[in-house]
């Protein structure tokens with residue numbers, strides 16, 4: 059099935075996440091525009107893991123540690139009782155002794171996972187307590203790496219915005235992952251999960267948009283934002299300078315132009331090959347019965363053939379009827395079906 063015209067309202071508010079995608083690649087922006095999603099201030103497709111442990115808020119870490127310590131002592135106590143039961147029943151009721159042994163194995167497994175979690179949280183609290191206050195001054199003009207806990211120690215409180223901010227003037231909407239507050243200064247934080255630990259123009263656009271939204275909606279000062287790398291306390295400070303603001307304006311104009319131009323929806327120029335190498339939208343997945351990439355816009359699957367004759371597809375490949383030069387495409391030797 060060929061792609062149909064884009065059912066996009068061009069006068070809609072543009073999400074900050076969408077703008078970042080447009081800055082990265084117009085095709086990625088268009089694909090995201092067709093699948094409405096909320097801006098959460100961090101990269102999408104990051105499901106919460108069951109064994110998730112808090113890592114950036116000292117109060118929450120302490121709270122979790124207290125409850126884990128309680129569990130730890132409870133499980134330790136039950137392990138002791140189970141051990142005594144094994145010994146007690148071993149003489150007369152071997153089957154009960156075996157049953158107690160099975161329960162003890164389960165408790166032991168639980169004990170180790172709680173112990174591991176306590177160790178991790180203690181390490182995080184150590185990092186927080188060893189921090190030395192360090193903060194950028196308001197006129198900071200260069201991108202520089204700061205430690206998350208050093209900034210927190212300098213007196214910044216961390217906040218989560220309950221609702222996204224909207225600026226009808228520029229027509230943008232968004233909500234950073236967290237906001238650091240001190241006096242009348244606000245620092246929006248974006249959390250980066252994927253790729254290398256470097257900052258690209260799409261993150262600069264994102265930070266410029268968050269700073270603009272904070273200044274417009276709250277009337278506070280937002281002289282810079284932070285890009286925090288997941289799994290570390292390294293945070294790159296991005297100044298909210300004129301260059302990034304004009305990059306934001308250019309991206310908004312590009313996004314509106316692309317979303318307005320019906321013909322461009324299907325014939326957008328592809329970016330440099332390097333952009334596609336690790337782009338999740340170009341990552342090939344096996345075609346299955348349930349393969350539907352964009353039900354909202356009615357685009358069908360565009361299968362391509364890989365090693366052993368297996369069929370693959372990707373969101374970008376389906377939408378623009380091509381084989382994105384993703385690193386896996388070469389490995390799988392994808393070709394037209």
Ligand code: SF4
Pocket residue numbers: 083084085086328329333334337338339340341374382383
């Ligand atoms: S695969 Fe390439 S063209 Fe497609 S969205 Fe990603 S970067 Fe853009």
